[in-house]
Amino acid sequence: MTFDNELELHKIKDIFPNARMVIRIRCDATVAQCPLGMKFGCNPYTEAPHLLNVARSLGINVVGVSFHVGSGCKDPPVFRKAILAARQIFDYAATLGYNFNLLDIGGGYPGDHGTSIEKIAEIVNLALDDYFPDPSINIIAEPGRFYVSSAYTLTCNIHSIRAVNVEDPVTGHNTVNYMYYINDGVYGSFNCILYDHQKITAQPLKNYTNGKLYSSSIWGPTCDGLDQVIDNIMLPEMVLGDWIVFENMGAYTLPVASPFNGFPIPKVHVVADENIWLLLKDIFPLSEDHFVIGNTPTNLRLGLDIVSTDPWSLPALPITIPVCRNGGLIEEHVLDFVRPIE
Ligand SMILES: Cc1ncc(COP(=O)(O)O)c(C=O)c1O
Structure with missing residues (x-):
């Protein structure tokens, strides 16, 4: 201690x-x-x-x-x-x-x-x-x-949009700013903005061919005005149901998330690239008893998607991890209880 x-x-x-x-x-x-x-x-x-x-x-x-x-x-x-x-x-x-x-x-x-x-x-x-x-x-x-x-990428869905007309102070012309409301915010994964001082980067999942960018802000779903994810970012014009991707969302995010205002804590989909999955299958004695194999949504086609429904009801899995030093296998560590991440 x-x-x-x-x-x-x-x-x-x-x-x-x-x-x-x-x-x-x-x-x-x-x-x-x-x-x-x-x-x-x-x-x-x-x-x-x-x-x-x-x-x-x-x-x-x-x-x-x-x-x-x-x-x-x-x-x-x-x-x-x-x-x-x-x-x-x-x-x-x-x-x-x-x-x-x-x-x-x-x-x-x-x-x-x-x-x-x-x-x-x-x-x-x-x-x-x-x-x-x-x-x-x-x-x-x-x-x-x-x-x-970097192990976690968060994808959020746009459930509301406000287009706000703003007068450009230089040209006097009217421009439009977009406010995107998404299904996660500072009371959920984005608590990292408040508690971990993270700088959030956002990118649309889709490619927008038009190329025109607008000054935009991104907001969480709760009643709180503080629930803002990004205050000014240039984004293409997106529509309801579009997805925004946020990388590097694995540290100091979910553990502090709350279901404030009734919005659920994000669900975690364990996604493995097919090559990595083949490698893991060879190293770890994993089988479908330990995971539920799900379908990745088509817009998240990253590879094989393994979704655990209830990790605590799954059988405990003894896993032997080979440890290599200087190129040779010298010892094996046995973990008693390894469960899929939910
Ligand atoms: C005692 C202690 N060790 C390790 C860590 C992990 O730190 P980091 O995420 O910066 O590697 C923390 C984080 O707060 C900590 O308090």
Whole structure:
């Protein structure tokens, strides 16, 4: 368990004195989509030494250091600073008789289409080589959006449209702006606009041959005026029933969605490209007992569509995941319960 304050240490001492504890330090990225440091992490230089002394005097087993530089980190060099700070705490802890063996480098890694973890990986690997060359130290990370962000694409349906005449302040001519109302909004998947500060990109599913673009806004379905998805975007003239596609909707979206105003939380269709499905079928012992094979709507013809109706009523599935290192199979991990995603 992590701690970053003294009270927590006393509480752990009372409730779970044998816990193995990790001190969480603060080292903030200069730019991050969701900073975390204002809530978690002690100052590595002014607070951590005192906390370690308290832990020592209480006989608490502290085994390492953790940090999270901020989710959606746009400041890769911060990882070096944080790893250096962790090194200094490892060294200080050693003077108290601790023998730390865990460094947790948290999350903050990008996951959108077109992003890469390479820059951060290069900085992290170099800093680890410099400050943590000892291979007996366990280095772990907690990637979140890195895994899931680009895995989900949201498609929304237009259920209402308002055409608003606006006078162009320069030419004095009347132009039309379109307001598109769709079946998901900030109370659903797009809560990420409010809570995760995500920048949303929208594109129509269909190709519109005419090519003319209009200033448009996109709105969610609820009664709330705040329920706006995009306030100004150039889009072709679309019609009722058309679909709008939003990429990178996998991180910090559905888990926070609510059915406010009676609008259901979006249904997830697990869609696998046919080649990927063939590969997965060979690796995982999946069968139709574990999935319901559904029909992808024609406008979403991406490949094979596997729709789970009720994942909790499906049989648990032991899955063996082969782990390859240096090109060879060296071990297998068995997951007890793997269920299709709903
Ligand atoms: C403690 C902790 N670890 C990991 C994560 C995942 O972070 P990210 O999605 O930036 O990788 C979070 C996100 O808030 C977190 O609070």
